[in-house]
Amino acid sequence: MSAIIEVKDLCHTYSAGTPFEHVAVDHISFSVEKGEFLGLIGHTGSGKSTLIQHLNGLLQPTGGDILLGGESIWKDKQTTRAARFRAGLVFQYPEYQLFEETVFKDIAFGPKNMGLSEAEIRERVLRAIGFVGLDEAVLEKSPFDLSGGQKRRVAIAGVIAMEPEIIIFDEPTAGLDPAGCASLLENIRAYQKATQATVLMVSHSMDDVAVLADRLLVLNHGRVEMLGTPNEVFQNATRLTEIGLAVPQITALFLRLQELGIPVDPATYTVSDAMRQLLLLKGGKADA
Amino acid sequence: MAVQKAVTISDLHFAYPSQTEAEPLRIFDGLDLAIDEGSFVAVLGHNGCGKSTLAKHLNAILLPEGGSVHVFGMDTKDEDLLLDIRRTVGMVFQNPDNQMVANVVEEDVAFAPENLGVPSGEIRRRVDDALKAVGMYDYRKHAPHLLSGGQKQRVAIAGVIAMQPRCIVLDEPTAMLDPQGREEVMRTVERLNREKGITVVLITHHMTEAIRADRVIVMDRGKILTDGTPKQVFPQVELLKSAGLSVPATTQLIYALNEAGCALPPDALTTEECAQALYAMLKA
Amino acid sequence: MLKDITLGQYFPGDTVIHRLDPRTKLLMVIVYIVALFLCKWFVSYGVALAFLATVIILSKIRLKALFKGLKPLLIIILFTAVLNIFYTDGTVLVEFWIFRITREGLINAFFLVLRIMLLVMGTFLMTYTTSPIALTDGLESLLSPLKKLRFPVHELAMMMSIALRFIPTLIEETDKIISAQKARGADFETGNIFRRAKALIPILVPLFVSAFRRADELATAMECRCYHGGKGRTKLKQLRYRRRDVLSLLLGAVLLGGIITLRHFGL
Numbered sequence: 001m002s003a004i005i006e007v008k009d010l011c012h013t014y015s016a017g018t019p020f021e022h023v024a025v026d027h028i029s030f031s032v033e034k035g036e037f038l039g040l041i042g043h044t045g046s047g048k049s050t051l052i053q054h055l056n057g058l059l060q061p062t063g064g065d066i067l068l069g070g071e072s073i074w075k076d077k078q079t080t081r082a083a084r085f086r087a088g089l090v091f092q093y094p095e096y097q098l099f100e101e102t103v104f105k106d107i108a109f110g111p112k113n114m115g116l117s118e119a120e121i122r123e124r125v126l127r128a129i130g131f132v133g134l135d136e137a138v139l140e141k142s143p144f145d146l147s148g149g150q151k152r153r154v155a156i157a158g159v160i161a162m163e164p165e166i167i168i169f170d171e172p173t174a175g176l177d178p179a180g181c182a183s184l185l186e187n188i189r190a191y192q193k194a195t196q197a198t199v200l201m202v203s204h205s206m207d208d209v210a211v212l213a214d215r216l217l218v219l220n221h222g223r224v225e226m227l228g229t230p231n232e233v234f235q236n237a238t239r240l241t242e243i244g245l246a247v248p249q250i251t252a253l254f255l256r257l258q259e260l261g262i263p264v265d266p267a268t269y270t271v272s273d274a275m276r277q278l279l280l281l282k283g284g285k286a287d288a
Numbered sequence: 289m290a291v292q293k294a295v296t297i298s299d300l301h302f303a304y305p306s307q308t309e310a311e312p313l314r315i316f317d318g319l320d321l322a323i324d325e326g327s328f329v330a331v332l333g334h335n336g337c338g339k340s341t342l343a344k345h346l347n348a349i350l351l352p353e354g355g356s357v358h359v360f361g362m363d364t365k366d367e368d369l370l371l372d373i374r375r376t377v378g379m380v381f382q383n384p385d386n387q388m389v390a391n392v393v394e395e396d397v398a399f400a401p402e403n404l405g406v407p408s409g410e411i412r413r414r415v416d417d418a419l420k421a422v423g424m425y426d427y428r429k430h431a432p433h434l435l436s437g438g439q440k441q442r443v444a445i446a447g448v449i450a451m452q453p454r455c456i457v458l459d460e461p462t463a464m465l466d467p468q469g470r471e472e473v474m475r476t477v478e479r480l481n482r483e484k485g486i487t488v489v490l491i492t493h494h495m496t497e498a499i500r501a502d503r504v505i506v507m508d509r510g511k512i513l514t515d516g517t518p519k520q521v522f523p524q525v526e527l528l529k530s531a532g533l534s535v536p537a538t539t540q541l542i543y544a545l546n547e548a549g550c551a552l553p554p555d556a557l558t559t560e561e562c563a564q565a566l567y568a569m570l571k572a
Numbered sequence: 573m574l575k576d577i578t579l580g581q582y583f584p585g586d587t588v589i590h591r592l593d594p595r596t597k598l599l600m601v602i603v604y605i606v607a608l609f610l611c612k613w614f615v616s617y618g619v620a621l622a623f624l625a626t627v628i629i630l631s632k633i634r635l636k637a638l639f640k641g642l643k644p645l646l647i648i649i650l651f652t653a654v655l656n657i658f659y660t661d662g663t664v665l666v667e668f669w670i671f672r673i674t675r676e677g678l679i680n681a682f683f684l685v686l687r688i689m690l691l692v693m694g695t696f697l698m699t700y701t702t703s704p705i706a707l708t709d710g711l712e713s714l715l716s717p718l719k720k721l722r723f724p725v726h727e728l729a730m731m732m733s734i735a736l737r738f739i740p741t742l743i744e745e746t747d748k749i750i751s752a753q754k755a756r757g758a759d760f761e762t763g764n765i766f767r768r769a770k771a772l773i774p775i776l777v778p779l780f781v782s783a784f785r786r787a788d789e790l791a792t793a794m795e796c797r798c799y800h801g802g803k804g805r806t807k808l809k810q811l812r813y814r815r816r817d818v819l820s821l822l823l824g825a826v827l828l829g830g831i832i833t834l835r836h837f838g839l
Binding site: 039043044073147148149174175176178179180181182203207209244245246248249250252253257260262271272274275277281282 | 334335336382436437461463464466468469473493495496531533534536537540541544545548552559560563564566567569570
């Protein structure tokens with residue numbers, strides 16, 4: 001396995017040298033393996049948004065460097081521009097960036113900017129629309145006639161159609177209802193399986209990222225607080241609550257059970273895992 | 289003792305005119321609902337189930353096509369009562385940015401009393417009280433766009449409190465907020481309900497918020513699917529799932545364990561209740 | 573980024589000038605501008621300058637901030653000055669090729685530059701010391717007699733204050749849309765004017781769509797808060813003339829009278 005993203009000692013200070021100076025990202029280093037699903041967690045103002053806008057070169061670091069596939073994205077102008085297409089970024093509430101007359105044209109905007117041929121663009125748009133779970137019938141509709149959830153999917157398809165090696169989602173499910181959340185997350189999971197893309201996902205919902213991500217990166221005040229598998233991170237569940245982050249509901253429950261003296265693993269975060277442990281404990285009791 | 293009804297809806301019919309198709313978009317086809325004064329009611333349902341349309345009927349932003357909506361005895365169709373209805377039933381929306389009028393917090397909170405022609409001195413008192421009630425008094429001179437989402441939403445609530453309403457309807461007030469902002473808003477709403485006796489109608493799809501209400505109404509396709517205390521509603525896991533709602537993980541766990549033959553109380557909703565139930569089971 | 577643009581240019585403070593009623597400040601600016609245009613010779617300009625200097629000192633606004641406001645106007649000021657130097661008839665001082673510089677031309681140009689500078693600095697001083705919301709209130713109150721002529725004074729003031737409220741929000745939104753389109757490879761920096769103009773569509777369309785959505789939601793929210801036009805509305809902060817306002821207005825009258833007198837004597 002090789003690292004596809006390397007973040008090296010990244011710093012970003014806004015409005016440096018003015019009274020509004022604000023350090024958003026403070027010496028962050030980590031790397032992401034090819035094909036990995038990384039969950040990014042932190043409360044508002046922890047530097048998540050600033051960090052992800054560095055990965056595709058939208059923001060220029062005030063210190064440190066970003067390497068994609070071993071090469072600095074700031075090497076020259078072409079590399080910087082190429083970074084936009086190598087790391088696709090889906091912003092929060094991406095539906096507000098739709099602008100074309102038809103869904104097709106909107107999804108084609110990215111691929112067109114890449115200078116692809118008409119035939120290639122068409123193919124990519126069709127593939128993208130499939131990944132986000134929309135019917136091809138919407139392609140000729142105006143994006144503004146769609147429902148909120150459909151608009152979001154079209155906007156995501158617009159980034160997927162660039163077929164980036166890395167795709168970054170900033171709170172993809174914000175504002176959706178539970179059914180919408182669940183099906184969108186399922187689409188993202190299926191997309192990653194099919195394309196082997198590297199996925200980064202920012203989320204406030206620990207329950208969501210915990211089941212999807214291979215590893216979690218927890219940010220606090222612009223620094224890396226924790227980095228590891230969900231299991232490793234939730235070992236420090238108490239620390240998470242200290243820095244104002246909610247732990248998954250099951251983890252919270254198991255922390256409390258541990259306090260009550262029941263020998264459970266507090267790093268548990270799925271219902272099925274929890275059930276297995278509890279039934280085992282109960283069974284153990286019954287046998288004794 | 290008879291409690292006064294904050295809201296009485298009988299046989300409500302409503303449809304939106306459709307832009308693309310000839311058929312209008314039917315929302316309600318005979319909805320009946322009553323809400324007691326002083327209660328804290330959560331209305332749950334997936335997008336498009338009619339909960340926002342219901343909210344807009346409570347302060348005469350929308351008027352019934354058939355049937356009637358009464359708030360504190362006032363018929364929303366009575367045009368002469370319009371201002372009285374709107375001042376009695378305050379409304380808070382999802383996007384805090386789009387409900388603030390002024391670029392100073394206290395001026396924004398003063399907006400409704402100004403519209404109602406309240407004298408200046410009285411406005412000052414109401415604004416200060418409202419900002420204190422939501423814990424934003426220290427920010428009264430700030431510009432709204434520099435506040436966090438949770439703070440903005442609390443200012444929006446203060447703007448409604450300044451009308452001295454008897455009921456507040458909140459339409460997904462936490463949908464755009466982070467967990468911290470959500471908690472701030474929920475605490476504020478709970479306090480207003482408990483301390484000031486204001487009737488609260490909270491529209492949400494966060495189950496963890498609905499658990500905090502006295503009464504939960506689950507809606508689906510313009511109809512009431514189930515209605516009761518959280519302890520009565522949440523154990524109906526299958527029904528909730530069929531309405532496109534997710535059940536809190538703890539409730540799911542209890543449900544699954546009971547399916548596997550355990551005998552846990554299905555109405556253990558909070559983390560603490562759930563932990564105690566499991567503790568009791570394992571120690572037994 | 574766009575966020576860094578300062579708007580409203582208000583420097584909060586607690587000086588006499590800051591505390592003056594916004595209506596007083598608006599009226600004083602009008603009086604001051606009229607006086608400036610009546611200035612004729614060094615003495616009257618001197619009086620106007622002295623007046624402005626006093627206000628600047630009282631307001632504790634730094635000169636640097638005021639000069640910064642002049643910067644964008646520099647080219648216009650220089651241009652009019654040059655025109656005046658070359659195109660005024662009178663006693664010739666220097667003559668070469670087709671150009672002729674006259675004594676009157678130089679003096680005219682000097683007065684013109686001085687007048688523009690005094691005018692701009694005076695008006696900036698008002699916006700620096702008055703919050704936009706106070707200015708709006710002041711304007712609404714001053715224009716209220718026009719209500720009798722069915723002039724929509726309240727509506728205008730409401731529009732101004734809503735615009736002030738939403739400008740920062742929309743700027744932030746524009747920033748976000750630009751970033752989002754850049755992330756899809758949009759290129760705003762290269763190409764000829766036509767291509768660059770076309771590149772703005774992906775920004776402008778979402779911006780307008782969002783502005784309309786916001787307007788729609790805001791209108792509903794305002795209705796929910798019992799907004800029904802300007803009729804019967806009261807104010808949190810009522811404007812009230814105080815002694816300092818009366819004194820200022822008297823001073824304004826003296827300034828105007830003085831300058832008119834000086835003009836009469838050709839000073």
